[in-house]
Amino acid sequence: xxxxxxxTYEGKEYTLPVVEGTEGERxxxxxxxxxxxxxxxxxxxxxxxxxTESSITFIHGEEGILRYRGYPIEQVAERGRFTEVCYxxxxxxxxxxxxxxxxxxxxxxxxxxHEDMKKFFEGYPANAHxxxxxxxxxxxxxxxxxxxxxxxxDNIARVIAKSKTIAAFAYKKSIGQPFMYPKNxxxxxxxxxxxxxxxxxxxxxxxxxxxxxxxxxxILHADHEQNCSTSTMRMVGSSEANLFASLSAAICAxxxxxxxxxxxxxxxxxxxxxxxxxxxxxxxxKVKDKKSDVRLMGFGHRVYKNFxxxxxxxxRAADRIFxxxxxxxxxxxxxxxxxxxxxxxxxFVERKLYPNVDFYSGLIYRAMGIPTSMFTVMFTLxxxxxxxAHWLEMKTDPSGYRIHRPRQxxxxxxxxxxxxxxxxxx
Numbered sequence: 001x002x003x004x005x006x007x008t009y010e011g012k013e014y015t016l017p018v019v020e021g022t023e024g025e026r027x028x029x030x031x032x033x034x035x036x037x038x039x040x041x042x043x044x045x046x047x048x049x050x051x052t053e054s055s056i057t058f059i060h061g062e063e064g065i066l067r068y069r070g071y072p073i074e075q076v077a078e079r080g081r082f083t084e085v086c087y088x089x090x091x092x093x094x095x096x097x098x099x100x101x102x103x104x105x106x107x108x109x110x111x112x113x114h115e116d117m118k119k120f121f122e123g124y125p126a127n128a129h130x131x132x133x134x135x136x137x138x139x140x141x142x143x144x145x146x147x148x149x150x151x152x153x154d155n156i157a158r159v160i161a162k163s164k165t166i167a168a169f170a171y172k173k174s175i176g177q178p179f180m181y182p183k184n185x186x187x188x189x190x191x192x193x194x195x196x197x198x199x200x201x202x203x204x205x206x207x208x209x210x211x212x213x214x215x216x217x218x219i220l221h222a223d224h225e226q227n228c229s230t231s232t233m234r235m236v237g238s239s240e241a242n243l244f245a246s247l248s249a250a251i252c253a254x255x256x257x258x259x260x261x262x263x264x265x266x267x268x269x270x271x272x273x274x275x276x277x278x279x280x281x282x283x284x285x286k287v288k289d290k291k292s293d294v295r296l297m298g299f300g301h302r303v304y305k306n307f308x309x310x311x312x313x314x315x316r317a318a319d320r321i322f323x324x325x326x327x328x329x330x331x332x333x334x335x336x337x338x339x340x341x342x343x344x345x346x347x348f349v350e351r352k353l354y355p356n357v358d359f360y361s362g363l364i365y366r367a368m369g370i371p372t373s374m375f376t377v378m379f380t381l382x383x384x385x386x387x388x389a390h391w392l393e394m395k396t397d398p399s400g401y402r403i404h405r406p407r408q409x410x411x412x413x414x415x416x417x418x419x420x421x422x423x424x425x426x
Contacts (some may be wrong), residue, residue: 019314049184052234084100089223103157104161110158113169116346118169120136129379141159159244164191164195165181168195169191179195216317220357223386229259233246236250243388247384250383260375261376266363270331298355300351308355315360339359
């Protein structure tokens with residue numbers, strides 16, 4: 001197999017190294033292309049550009065494969081707990097029972113927020129979006145905790161531990177209820193659910209099926225390679241911004257409806273179909289009409305050209321949750337019919353538009369009583385270990401790392417005169 005590629009331009013030949021990953025992925029290394037030829041690679045939205053080499057997550061979109069540190073997502077989702085997956089992604093290997101106990105102990109120690117941070121929540125208006133509060137509160141953590149290299153592991157534990165407290169406080173603020181403090185004899189998912197839904201002086205029993213469902217959702221969202229928010233995390237971190245600032249930037253990237261807000265748009269789409277008489281053939285006809293602005297949300301993926309493996313897992317989980325709790329949600333039945341109808345239509349099959357993780361995650365959140373305004377926050381909680389893992393991988397790269405600085409192809413006006421119009425003193 002060749003280890004180099006050749007580029008011919010204006011009669012000259014340039015040799016470019018070919019890099020191969022452990023799963024056989026190959027890439028042409030163009031990092032020195034500009035120095036040798038004066039050319040840069042143009043790839044709008046970086047759809048065909050590998051910005052880094054990483055050992056965290058492997059995706060094979062054509063075959064619907066997702067692995068965390070080599071472990072198939074199906075096995076991790078079935079057998080893992082969220083805190084163990086956090087350790088796996090961040091530190092590279094599954095922890096021993098002793099290391100896992102120590103890690104969980106550190107997470108327990110750091111669950112409380114500094115009391116002064118409650119004043120920040122008090123300053124937000126009642127209708128403040130939880131993601132706005134989340135991004136600001138994460139950035140503010142840098143004012144409370146040191147950034148020295150010796151504090152990295154402590155700050156990682158602080159982020160994972162305090163994230164659920166910050167998210168639950170943001171929700172309580174949005175509905176005008178008093179904050180609930182962490183109860184550290186509970187698991188990470190159960191602790192969060194209690195802070196979200198319990199109220200003082202009233203008993204709250206956490207349904208085990210909800211605890212398991214949240215554990216599953218967090219694991220399935222924990223990392224997904226070089227997506228928009230993870231790339232943002234790496235780009236901001238490359239400037240040597242601290243962990244908290246880098247995370248705040250990633251949260252802002254995830255906030256966008258084309259990224260973390262996709263499952264909310266699925267629910268809104270299903271509600272609109274239901275209000276329109278549940279006419280699925282009519283709806284899909286509108287989707288196929290190029291003149292229409294109707295979109296099929298929750299189908300298709302930038303990377304997967306087959307079933308999103310996370311969607312298969314969540315479909316089974318949704319059935320189990322709804323059956324165990326005896327929930328009858330017409331949107332779930334509508335979603336199943338929509339999936340069945342779309343996958344029998346050659347238009348969608350030929351375009352490889354299969355359900356993705358967002359198609360069922362919103363329905364499960366809805367069943368748990370989590371409002372759509374919190375959906376992106378839930379995505380954030382799950383994605384934190386992946387972001388941290390990429391930030392740490394970049395920071396500890398033995399070959400070093402450079403500040404990210406993409407090139408561009410300038411398409412504006414050529415040089416022109418900025419004439420004196422006598423307005424300097426106006």
